[in-house]
Amino acid sequence: MTGLLASASALALGTLVSEDLACIAAGLLIARGDVGVAAGVAGCTAGILAGDVGLWAVGRFCGRAALGSRWLAGRIDGPRVRRFGEWLERNAGTAIVASRFLPGSRLPLYLSAGMLRMSAARFVWWASVATLLWTPAFVLLAAALGRAFAVRLPVLFGSGALVVLSVRSLANASTRQKIAARLTRWTRWEFWPMWLFYAPVAVHIARLAWRYGGIATVTAANPGIPDGGTVGESKAAILGSLPPDAVVPFALIGPGPAAARAGDLRRIVSERGWSLPIVLKPDVGQRGAGVRLVKSDEEAAEYLAHQDRPVIAQPYHRGPFEAGVFYFRIPCSAHGRVLSITDKHFPFITGDGESTIEKLIWRHPRCRLQAGTFLARHRDVVGRVLPRGERFQLAIAGNHAQGTVFRDGRHLLTPALERRIDEIARACPGFFVGRFDIRYTDIEAFKAGADIGIVELNGATAESTNIYDPDSSLVDAYRQLFAQWSLVFEIGAANRAGGAPVSSKRRLLGLVRAHLSAPVAYALSD
Numbered sequence: 001m002t003g004l005l006a007s008a009s010a011l012a013l014g015t016l017v018s019e020d021l022a023c024i025a026a027g028l029l030i031a032r033g034d035v036g037v038a039a040g041v042a043g044c045t046a047g048i049l050a051g052d053v054g055l056w057a058v059g060r061f062c063g064r065a066a067l068g069s070r071w072l073a074g075r076i077d078g079p080r081v082r083r084f085g086e087w088l089e090r091n092a093g094t095a096i097v098a099s100r101f102l103p104g105s106r107l108p109l110y111l112s113a114g115m116l117r118m119s120a121a122r123f124v125w126w127a128s129v130a131t132l133l134w135t136p137a138f139v140l141l142a143a144a145l146g147r148a149f150a151v152r153l154p155v156l157f158g159s160g161a162l163v164v165l166s167v168r169s170l171a172n173a174s175t176r177q178k179i180a181a182r183l184t185r186w187t188r189w190e191f192w193p194m195w196l197f198y199a200p201v202a203v204h205i206a207r208l209a210w211r212y213g214g215i216a217t218v219t220a221a222n223p224g225i226p227d228g229g230t231v232g233e234s235k236a237a238i239l240g241s242l243p244p245d246a247v248v249p250f251a252l253i254g255p256g257p258a259a260a261r262a263g264d265l266r267r268i269v270s271e272r273g274w275s276l277p278i279v280l281k282p283d284v285g286q287r288g289a290g291v292r293l294v295k296s297d298e299e300a301a302e303y304l305a306h307q308d309r310p311v312i313a314q315p316y317h318r319g320p321f322e323a324g325v326f327y328f329r330i331p332c333s334a335h336g337r338v339l340s341i342t343d344k345h346f347p348f349i350t351g352d353g354e355s356t357i358e359k360l361i362w363r364h365p366r367c368r369l370q371a372g373t374f375l376a377r378h379r380d381v382v383g384r385v386l387p388r389g390e391r392f393q394l395a396i397a398g399n400h401a402q403g404t405v406f407r408d409g410r411h412l413l414t415p416a417l418e419r420r421i422d423e424i425a426r427a428c429p430g431f432f433v434g435r436f437d438i439r440y441t442d443i444e445a446f447k448a449g450a451d452i453g454i455v456e457l458n459g460a461t462a463e464s465t466n467i468y469d470p471d472s473s474l475v476d477a478y479r480q481l482f483a484q485w486s487l488v489f490e491i492g493a494a495n496r497a498g499g500a501p502v503s504s505k506r507r508l509l510g511l512v513r514a515h516l517s518a519p520v521a522y523a524l525s526d
Contacts, residue, residue, distance in 0.1 A: 227503045232284055249314065251312070
């Protein structure tokens with residue numbers, strides 16, 4: 001135990017001299033067997049966190065005095081400092097976590113956090129999150145590379161410096177745009193990997209599960225939907241339970257030979273008087289994958305040849321607007337409420353008569369952040385030059401992962417709209433909480449509850465997607481998600497107490513495994 005503490009302490013002190021070299025040294029010592037994994041990781045993590053808190057403390061206790069000096073007072077723009085302080089207060093988590101991955105940004109940011117009097121508890125929390133995401137991975141990577149890391153270390157440093165200089169001085173505009181997009185994604189929490197963003201939410205869900213008798217409680221939130229709509233539910237079955245006048249017409253194309261399915265689709269389109277284009281999407285979907293706008297029988301046949309699972313067909317509702325309306329009703333209550341509305345904005349680029357679609361995507365400050373998705377989706381036309389003024393829509397699926405921009409839509413909520421949504425929801429047997437995805441043509445008619453075309457209804461695990469508004473803070477997003485999940489568990493517990501069945505843990509685990517192991521739906525969303 002004494003040796004373990006000594007090793008960890010030595011590494012912790014080493015991080016105060018050089019974080020990177022201390023982590024590399026820890027990895028090499030682990031690879032040689034001189035230091036245990038726990039001691040190496042813990043020592044570096046503790047030392048780095050202590051150094052971060054030290055920077056905050058320097059800013060906190062010395063920064064104000066420095067700002068008050070005559071020399072700095074004449075060189076710093078007071079309003080600009082205040083604006084930066086307001087921004088940092090709104091985006092503390094994003095800024096601190098991102099700075100851990102952006103060399104050279106931590107010193108000024110952490111000093112500023114202290115100088116602008118960010119609370120110690122808030123800073124330590126986010127600095128801990130950032131340190132835990134970075135340090136163990138870095139140390140274990142060094143350990144995995146072992147001796148090769150040490151032999152190649154000078155080469156790596158030299159190559160790294162050369163790359164930086166090359167990018168800054170020689171790279172073309174396209175390369176700089178791509179690098180900027182990659183870095184910017186880490187500073188925008190809406191683009192963080194799901195495992196990272198949802199880590200605090202998972203802790204909150206675990207606490208709720210403990211309080212309400214297990215995670216399976218959520219499967220009783222919507223007794224009328226299999227497993228409450230947690231995962232793997234049929235979208236067609238849910239749409240079929242809603243009032244037909246509120247739903248965009250749909251048909252389910254079952255599994256079978258591709259040619260027979262294509263024939264069934266042609267027959268349905270003809271019999272129902274639909275016209276092309278139509279939307280095809282998996283009956284059991286995941287984050288908008290596989291939604292495709294088909295404009296010909298040939299495109300439909302191609303889609304069905306690749307997508308062998310049940311598919312929903314719908315005539316394309318031209319909108320041009322779409323909203324996500326999150327609804328809930330406490331059991332035994334006469335009426336439900338709208339928790340939030342997401343105002344969805346579909347991304348587009350505008351031609352200049354000279355640039356290709358690919359160049360326009362990379363040039364767009366927002367679209368470049370999801371360029372990989374757009375370029376893969378439109379790979380057949382990325383080299384096309386758009387005429388000046390021509391608009392090219394990059395997505396039709398109202399899903400954030402597929403490129404749609406989400407805005408808080410509280411300005412759309414009116415008593416009339418809330419009453420209409422409540423009527424629709426109460427007409428769906430056993431539905432209490434979830435999100436309606438709605439297409440509409442006229443904003444005022446939608447606010448009056450008279451222009452509603454539901455394309456999808458998601459159950460217990462649906463998100464209150466207004467959280468992804470680019471102007472929302474990470475704290476606001478977590479506050480919304482915590483409130484949403486608290487409602488889901490509260491409703492599930494009330495239904496369970498009233499006799500609603502819950503799914504077994506084995507069934508839930510099987511559903512999750514099946515969902516995660518299912519092949520990604522054919523074709524990215526249009």
